[in-house]
Amino acid sequence: MTGLILLGLAAAVAWKLYQWSRAPHDAPLRSVTLCLLSATTSYPLAMPGGASGVDTVAGHGTAKLIQNVLLLLTVYFLMCFYLYSADGQAARRRARREAVVVALVAVAITVAALSVPHEVFAGSFSTADMTISQIAFFYGGAGLYLMYALAVAGWWTGRYARMSRRPHATGLWMAAAGLGAMALACAVRAVFVAIRWGGGIVPQPVMASVAFLLVVSILLFVVGVTYPGARARITAVRLWLRRRRDYRRLTPLWQLLSEACPEIVLRPASQRLWDRWRARGVHRRYHRRIVECRDGLVDISPYLADAGEDIEVLDLPPAVLAQRLRRNVHTVGKRALAPRSAVPLAVPKEADREADVRQLIAVSDALRLSA
Known part of the structure; x- marks a missing residue:
């Protein structure tokens, strides 16, 4: 002692x-x-x-x-x-x-x-x-x-x-x-x-x-x-533990969107192995994944409306949105022009970052459960 x-x-x-x-x-x-x-x-x-x-x-x-x-x-x-x-x-x-x-x-x-x-x-x-x-x-x-x-x-x-x-x-x-x-x-x-x-x-x-x-x-x-x-x-x-957990929970959504829209993937700030465990590296990758998921949802949103559907997909529940993402993800980029304008998806009712992340995680969890 x-x-x-x-x-x-x-x-x-x-x-x-x-x-x-x-x-x-x-x-x-x-x-x-x-x-x-x-x-x-x-x-x-x-x-x-x-x-x-x-x-x-x-x-x-x-x-x-x-x-x-x-x-x-x-x-x-x-x-x-x-x-x-x-x-x-x-x-x-x-x-x-x-x-x-x-x-x-x-x-x-x-x-x-x-x-x-x-x-x-x-x-x-x-x-x-x-x-x-x-x-x-x-x-x-x-x-x-x-x-x-x-x-x-x-x-x-x-x-x-x-x-x-x-x-x-x-x-x-x-x-x-x-x-x-x-x-x-x-x-x-x-x-x-x-x-x-x-x-x-x-x-x-x-x-x-x-x-x-x-x-x-x-x-x-x-x-x-x-x-x-x-x-x-x-x-x-x-906070470090929670963001590492949320980062992993966002993986199903991120993988689906990055395969459909590879251009959303941002360049990593560091390739060092220990950066995966440092607090600064964890927070940076966490925020980058949120931005990438948001960019991917914007890019894929024009392809999610069903034929003849004249409604906004803004208010789709996480489970329904997950189904449409998985069903329509392969149509992205196959048409010369998007069938409609981009609309926001999975937007929370509260105007804060934590609510935004919870909404993305709900969609990602629905994707994982439906796999």
Whole structure:
């Protein structure tokens, strides 16, 4: 599971780095890329194997120090994304001031960590000796900045959620709730640091509850960020599947019309094999088949009236139209002049593209059943 998460983060970073290389002056994109890069780099340091490897080389507690500095950078760049998205000189000046703040916090907690023996700094948050002022300052200072940056990012997220529509608004509200819960968890942990620094004891179940809140809030934030994109992809996949199905259902009608009127067949835009499965290729072939079927019906319509029949074939039911198509298709082109003018066929009552496709599919299904 850990490997899959790290692989997903690495893939996201690679994609954002590629986008950044194509738009190097896009400040919001740069902030998102650096945010993901900082988070991805810090993730292995939180794992026992990664932390022990760094500590073996650089001394106990080094991995924890680097991880916390990277977390500070993660939330700073997340906050910068919203500041740069405001697209104003005031926002850019604010981002530069925030850079000074995060740099001061990072230097301060680094000095605090390096001023104590490595053995003292080796413990986790729940086991560290908070009566040592440097340890308490390390955890408390980092936690307070995380609380501040997450709260600001959550406020901006909620602001954008109020201006957005679904499904983006739903995802933004979930992300805002996740950021707010993370800020709350950081604030509570800062209170724990103060209590333990003063010699008090925080029950382990209480600390475990706050740690659980932090995990849930992170998951809620991740779900909120990915929700609009995931929903859009699901919708796109459903449309892809439906158009592939409709394309195949139109085959009987298309084959009949293309044999009678070969000139209706349009030239394919691509002959590549993988184009059959790509979304763009599927949609293009789907729309081309609709156009070809419509052109074929126009060309064949003059030949569908029975002898002596003086009615429009516009309103023929799909089953009747299918019978006449199959019966009269071989007469197309055998006469010098068409017996009558072309008329629209299989025209839906509703004036929209989906109704038009449903009408063509009904005729095609009738042809298949009568074969």
